[in-house]
Amino acid sequence: MLPWLLLLICAPLCEPIELFLIPKPSRPIEGSPVTLTCKAQPFPQKPVAQLQFCFFRGGWALRLGCSSSPELQIATMWKEDSGSYWCEAQTMAFKVIRSRRVQIYVQRFPVSDVSLETQPPGGQVIEGDKLVLVCSVAKGTGDITFLWYKGVLGVNLETKTQRSLTAEFEILTVRESDAEQYYCVADNGYGPSPSGLVSITVRIPVSRPVITLSTPRAQAMVGDMVELHCEALRGSPPILYWFYHEDVTLGSSSAPSGGGASFNLSLTTEQSGNYSCEADNGLRTQRSEAVTLNFTVPIRDRRDRHLTSGVIEGLLGTLCPATVALLFCYWLKRKIGRCSSRDPLRTPPRPEPQESSYLNSPAPVQLEPVYENVNVVSRDGVYSLVYCIQQEQKSAAVEPLRTHLENQVGLDIYSRLRKTNITDMDYENAM
Numbered sequence: 001m002l003p004w005l006l007l008l009i010c011a012p013l014c015e016p017i018e019l020f021l022i023p024k025p026s027r028p029i030e031g032s033p034v035t036l037t038c039k040a041q042p043f044p045q046k047p048v049a050q051l052q053f054c055f056f057r058g059g060w061a062l063r064l065g066c067s068s069s070p071e072l073q074i075a076t077m078w079k080e081d082s083g084s085y086w087c088e089a090q091t092m093a094f095k096v097i098r099s100r101r102v103q104i105y106v107q108r109f110p111v112s113d114v115s116l117e118t119q120p121p122g123g124q125v126i127e128g129d130k131l132v133l134v135c136s137v138a139k140g141t142g143d144i145t146f147l148w149y150k151g152v153l154g155v156n157l158e159t160k161t162q163r164s165l166t167a168e169f170e171i172l173t174v175r176e177s178d179a180e181q182y183y184c185v186a187d188n189g190y191g192p193s194p195s196g197l198v199s200i201t202v203r204i205p206v207s208r209p210v211i212t213l214s215t216p217r218a219q220a221m222v223g224d225m226v227e228l229h230c231e232a233l234r235g236s237p238p239i240l241y242w243f244y245h246e247d248v249t250l251g252s253s254s255a256p257s258g259g260g261a262s263f264n265l266s267l268t269t270e271q272s273g274n275y276s277c278e279a280d281n282g283l284r285t286q287r288s289e290a291v292t293l294n295f296t297v298p299i300r301d302r303r304d305r306h307l308t309s310g311v312i313e314g315l316l317g318t319l320c321p322a323t324v325a326l327l328f329c330y331w332l333k334r335k336i337g338r339c340s341s342r343d344p345l346r347t348p349p350r351p352e353p354q355e356s357s358y359l360n361s362p363a364p365v366q367l368e369p370v371y372e373n374v375n376v377v378s379r380d381g382v383y384s385l386v387y388c389i390q391q392e393q394k395s396a397a398v399e400p401l402r403t404h405l406e407n408q409v410g411l412d413i414y415s416r417l418r419k420t421n422i423t424d425m426d427y428e429n430a431m
């Protein structure tokens with residue numbers, strides 16, 4: 001009975017087993033996973049015949065120890081992973097069964113569609129900020145070498161090799177000299193593939209402007225045309241300049257291509273003082289220092305102003321006495337009833353003889369006027385007072401009339417405004 005029992009136990013183990021290694025996919029692409037399956041043919045059905053599987057590449061084990069699982073997962077295959085693979089199976093009796101070797105070739109694809117991008121986008125960066133040049137490929141496997149170049153002649157800036165479809169190069173602090181054309185190159189062993197050119201523009205904030213004043217003569221005068229020129233020595237165009245007089249805006253002028261701008265101003269008596277300007281290019285606004293402009297007033301202007309002031313003062317000085325004289329005349333007229341105002345613009349008429357109201361009067365009584373200049377306002381104006389005095393009569397019959405007339409004085413005020421002084425002829429005509 002015993003030999004037959006041993007035969008039944010050993011029969012499955014004594015049956016020949018053949019191993020096969022099956023890779024999926026059989027031609028993997030770099031960067032993709034691969035599954036290795038070690039298949040026994042025929043596979044033992046009984047537990048006593050359970051096998052332990054091991055996997056190898058060349059002479060190296062792919063994992064530590066053996067496992068009851070006939071599969072091995074490789075997450076990523078690279079070009080250097082190409083080679084011969086095989087597996088082993090160990091029985092419970094420590095019998096080793098080895099599969100045939102299988103050649104696995106990992107395929108590598110050349111890089112393609114290389115492009116260069118910038119951060120910030122658009123290729124415009126402010127001086128002093130950071131610039132990032134991102135080189136990327138649409139397709140490509142394995143280790144890719146990235147190279148960055150500056151200028152059309154290709155000055156190499158940086159080289160990086162990594163298993164990635166993108167790589168970055170940073171310029172931490174951008175300077176004005178970094179404004180140039182850039183491109184990158186990618187290579188994974190099939191030859192370099194360049195990107196297109198990308199232009200980098202470095203925008204520069206304006207510096208503090210300087211204002212200058214240009215006059216047609218050494219000492220500016222009222223009426224001169226003054227040119228205000230404002231210029232910022234550094235700054236990306238376009239630049240807008242504003243001009244100020246004592247913080248009051250005069251106007252603006254632009255410089256589309258950079259440099260300075262000018263503003264013309266005709267001087268008046270109110271425009272002396274401090275002038276300044278302001279520069280703005282959208283990145284920064286800077287104000288210049290103030291410049292003081294002093295100028296002289298022409299003599300004729302001063303004489304005209306003094307003459308005008310004198311006329312005004314003369315008129316004011318004349319109106320007051322004239323008003324007092326008119327009020328006095330009005331008061332005197334009401335008191336004596338004989339004072340009358342005549343038109344000051346007319347020539348004083350000759351006094352006409354007046355007849356006596358008495359029947360026995362021997363002759364008409366005639367008033368003799370007396371002229372006296374009261375006040376000379378200016379060289380063109382003269383005011384005169386005219387006194388009317390009754391002559392004495394010898395007749396006793398008219399004594400009451402004489403006495404009555406002596407107590408009354410006629411006062412007339414004449415004024416004549418002329419371009420010249422009153423001549424003797426005028427005085428005689430007035431008499």
